[in-house]
Amino acid sequence: QVQLVESGGGVVQPGRSLRLSCAASGFTLSTYSMHWVRQAPGKGLEWVAIISYDGTNKFYADSVKGRFTISRDSSKNTLYLQMNSLRTDDTAVYYCARARPYDFWSFDFWGQGTLVTVSS
């Protein structure tokens, strides 16, 4: 069955970097568009980034543009989110989510999330 497992979260100081991973199983990552979505503590959902199914297109929310990079390793069937120049308002649970087939913009499977805390 489809499963997404995030890892790499933790406590980091402002200005530092962190890389999140999302290991996929039950499907081939490179045939689906994939997203990162985050949720600050007690707050709503915020879309972060998308990588298209063929890996050629990557788009970001304005709040992370220029600081975060989405990528994937097809050989490991794993999605990544490289987060640089972290700020306190990046503190959130980060979810990876799979887009429905042929539909970039609805998310049919989600991971359990990994918590990133940016604090000095």
Added chain:
Amino acid sequence: QSALTQPASVSGSPGQPITISCTGTSNDVGGSNYVSWYQQHPGKAPKLMIYDVTNRPSGVSDRFSGSKSGNTASLTISGLQAEDEADYYCGSYTSSFTLYVFGSGTTVTVL
């Protein structure tokens, strides 16, 4: 890009219907067929309930239905049940630079 506007809370008795609204603009809800609804129980990941405005994924109860009129999308839960108590978020593709925006979220309480 501001979040789409949802009521903070909606409540109903078991068996009653409720409707949650999601109001945006012509740049997002009003101009997009990519409107989805997600259910989130406390401490859990969101779950897709409706996609492309009106479509229900396999395995989702037919008590859940979606619709849209102008710049407002709606999620209706007919025959409210205890397990429906959760937070609900709408989401839409947007032609703005942000590309995708979620709603502010609605807490559904079963009385």
